[in-house]
Amino acid sequence: MAFRNTLLTAALATSGVLAGGYSGGGPTAIIDAGVVIGTTTSLPAATASVNKFLGVPFAKSPPTRFAPPEDPGTFSKPIQAKAWKPACIQQFNYPLAAYEFTNLVYNSAHPKESEDCLYLNVYAPSTPAPADGRAVLYWIYGGALQFGTAGQLQYDGSAFAAYEDVIVVTVNYRTNVFGFPSSPALPSDGHNLGFLDQRAGLDWVQNNIHAFGGSSSKVTIFGESAGSWSVDALLTSFPAGSSPPFRGAITQSGTISYPGSFSFQNPVPSWNKLATALKCSGSDAAILECVRAAPAKKIQKIIDTQALSFDPTPDNITLVSNPAERRKSGNIAHVPVLGGSNSQEGRSLAVGQNDTTAFLQAVGITDETFTETVLAAYPLGDGTAYDQIAQIFTEIAFQCPQALVSNDTANAGIPAWRYYFNASFANLQAYPGLGVYHASEIPLVFSTYPVANATTQEYALSTFMRGAWARFAKNPAGGPGWNAVGTGAAGQVLVGATQLELGGLYLDGAGEVEEGTWDLGVLGNRGEVMGAGVTVVDQAELDYRCGLWAPLYALGVFG
Ligand SMILES: *[C@@H]1O[C@H](CO)[C@@H](O)[C@H](O)[C@H]1NC(C)=O
Ligand SMILES: *[C@@H]1O[C@H](CO)[C@@H](O)[C@H](O)[C@H]1NC(C)=O
Numbered sequence: 001m002a003f004r005n006t007l008l009t010a011a012l013a014t015s016g017v018l019a020g021g022y023s024g025g026g027p028t029a030i031i032d033a034g035v036v037i038g039t040t041t042s043l044p045a046a047t048a049s050v051n052k053f054l055g056v057p058f059a060k061s062p063p064t065r066f067a068p069p070e071d072p073g074t075f076s077k078p079i080q081a082k083a084w085k086p087a088c089i090q091q092f093n094y095p096l097a098a099y100e101f102t103n104l105v106y107n108s109a110h111p112k113e114s115e116d117c118l119y120l121n122v123y124a125p126s127t128p129a130p131a132d133g134r135a136v137l138y139w140i141y142g143g144a145l146q147f148g149t150a151g152q153l154q155y156d157g158s159a160f161a162a163y164e165d166v167i168v169v170t171v172n173y174r175t176n177v178f179g180f181p182s183s184p185a186l187p188s189d190g191h192n193l194g195f196l197d198q199r200a201g202l203d204w205v206q207n208n209i210h211a212f213g214g215s216s217s218k219v220t221i222f223g224e225s226a227g228s229w230s231v232d233a234l235l236t237s238f239p240a241g242s243s244p245p246f247r248g249a250i251t252q253s254g255t256i257s258y259p260g261s262f263s264f265q266n267p268v269p270s271w272n273k274l275a276t277a278l279k280c281s282g283s284d285a286a287i288l289e290c291v292r293a294a295p296a297k298k299i300q301k302i303i304d305t306q307a308l309s310f311d312p313t314p315d316n317i318t319l320v321s322n323p324a325e326r327r328k329s330g331n332i333a334h335v336p337v338l339g340g341s342n343s344q345e346g347r348s349l350a351v352g353q354n355d356t357t358a359f360l361q362a363v364g365i366t367d368e369t370f371t372e373t374v375l376a377a378y379p380l381g382d383g384t385a386y387d388q389i390a391q392i393f394t395e396i397a398f399q400c401p402q403a404l405v406s407n408d409t410a411n412a413g414i415p416a417w418r419y420y421f422n423a424s425f426a427n428l429q430a431y432p433g434l435g436v437y438h439a440s441e442i443p444l445v446f447s448t449y450p451v452a453n454a455t456t457q458e459y460a461l462s463t464f465m466r467g468a469w470a471r472f473a474k475n476p477a478g479g480p481g482w483n484a485v486g487t488g489a490a491g492q493v494l495v496g497a498t499q500l501e502l503g504g505l506y507l508d509g510a511g512e513v514e515e516g517t518w519d520l521g522v523l524g525n526r527g528e529v530m531g532a533g534v535t536v537v538d539q540a541e542l543d544y545r546c547g548l549w550a551p552l553y554a555l556g557v558f559g
């Protein structure tokens with residue numbers, strides 16, 4: 001027996017991939033830092049229970065304030081990984097009404113906050129892994145690079161692990177001044193700490209995911225909003241021919257290539273205002289040390305009330321200065337990409353606004369003729385100015401940037417798929433009338449919507465979307481299950497149909513097949529049909545106004 005054990009050990013050692021040795025079972029894993037003890041959960045009708053490892057250190061925590069993440073070192077005692085760790089210090093900008101609204105819609109979990117926050121969470125099936133390891137989905141949360149936390153119900157990866165046989169990792173990263181400090185005393189590669197945290201988490205996955213049954217060569221990065229900017233920053237900063245620590249990417253509602261109304265500002269003035277408010281003075285280095293020594297709560301109060309913005313700085317390492325051009329030239333990571341946006345993103349972001357001209361001015365459109373052109377392109381109809389602003393916001397900041405990125409990706413010879421999420425549910429309306437708002441697809445992707453009062457459409461659409469995301473993670477080159485961008489010719493299969501389209505085919509009133517590129521997957525409602533899957537449409541149907549915004553995008557990422 002001893003002999004056989006030795007042989008087995010030798011076989012495992014020479015295979016070099018311990019994933020093959022993941023025989024399933026209890027929630028204990030041996031990682032580089034030591035032993036981690038997790039917890040287990042079971043979901044209804046799932047074949048596998050889920051091992052959850054919550055709050056695993058992927059870097060030294062707390063990190064040195066305003067410094068890059070460091071190696072976590074090793075732990076002599078087992079790490080108890082049974083509960084989410086605090087969020088990194090979050091920023092919610094004043095005025096008070098805005099502060100309260102953002103908290104209501106995007107921070108309802110009210111997590112504890114701390115600088116001791118560099119932890120990640122792993123959700124893995126408990127059953128034995130295949131010899132080559134399971135696919136891994138690596139989640140980067142949104143929050144404008146100002147707030148957010150991996151440890152919340154919405155981002156619980158248990159359903160993915162239980163029903164799709166994939167592993168989910170959700171990572172904390174520093175945001176606002178703690179993640180993107182703009183002191184001139186810092187080195188040029190020491191400003192985008194939040195992005196470095198995300199990369200440290202990815203390195204951790206490369207080195208440790210085998211211990212959970214995962215494969216380091218089957219990683220798909222995905223993120224929403226600022227998490228999607230982060231995914232785009234990763235895609236565009238790994239040059240063609242490099243070996244990025246991921247083989248697929250999903251962008252949900254956000255690109256860093258065509259920021260529209262979100263172009264990044266020089267963050268140094270904000271740093272100076274913070275220093276002044278803290279009464280820090282002297283040389284740049286002296287000010288940096290002074291801000292480093294200030295209580296975190298005091299810093300938080302100042303950046304909240306003064307609404308200071310600490311945007312990322314192009315360093316050509318974590319963020320290139322010209323992501324759109326990089327993509328067009330093909331000099332980016334060549335990995336398949338799935339990306340999309342929601343039909344009413346702007347409704348949660350424009351609440352309280354009722355002056356369209358003022359909104360346009362705020363995004364830099366002051367020319368009278370241009371303003372009139374825009375107003376004519378988005379007629380008020382029976383709606384309110386808020387509806388109009390929300391629709392412009394949706395297209396300018398999310399839908400049209402995604403359309404351009406999808407097209408640029410496909411044109412660079414990189415497989416791309418695109419979706420358009422179009423369904424809303426009463427139990428996900430954080431505020432009346434938000435419709436298909438920014439971030440409302442997340443509980444569908446993760447199946448973390450409230451089960452008790454979910455509708456049949458909600459259940460079915462969530463199952464479909466979770467499946468599509470997992471299908472993509474398992475085989476990115478195969479796509480999520482509909483036509484890649486730039487492919488998909490129409491062809492008639494149904495004669496005499498009265499509905500406009502069926503089975504992904506589009507017929508005009510006379511029953512003739514319409515021409516077009518059939519490559520945009522509408523998820524959920526299609527016209528008046530409350531769908532629970534995908535209907536493929538021509539991008540042109542929804543993007544016909546995108547050309548309007550080209551002059552804005554031409555201004556680049558950095559305003
Ligand atoms: C980044 O690279 C661009 C050229 O691609 C250059 O113009 C810019 O100065 C570089 N920025 C930094 C911070 O190195
Ligand atoms: C527009 O908003 C302002 C400020 O919130 C408010 O005072 C005004 O009554 C609103 N106007 C309309 C027409 O809703």
Ligand SMILES: *[C@@H]1O[C@H](CO)[C@@H](O)[C@H](O)[C@H]1NC(C)=O
Pocket residue numbers: 400403404407517539540543546547
């Ligand atoms: C994307 O490409 C399609 C097909 O060439 C084109 O019809 C559409 O206008 C493009 N979208 C944008 C936003 O440029």
Ligand SMILES: *[C@@H]1O[C@H](CO)[C@@H](O)[C@H](O)[C@H]1NC(C)=O
Pocket residue numbers: 426427428450452453
């Ligand atoms: C759905 O149920 C949750 C509790 O699970 C409750 O808070 C919420 O108000 C319900 N929403 C609707 C629209 O019924």
Ligand SMILES: *[C@@H]1O[C@H](CO)[C@@H](O)[C@H](O)[C@H]1NC(C)=O
Pocket residue numbers: 343422522525526527528542
């Ligand atoms: C999105 O859903 C709404 C409401 O169900 C519907 O009116 C609209 O036509 C749908 N959009 C598309 C592109 O089908």
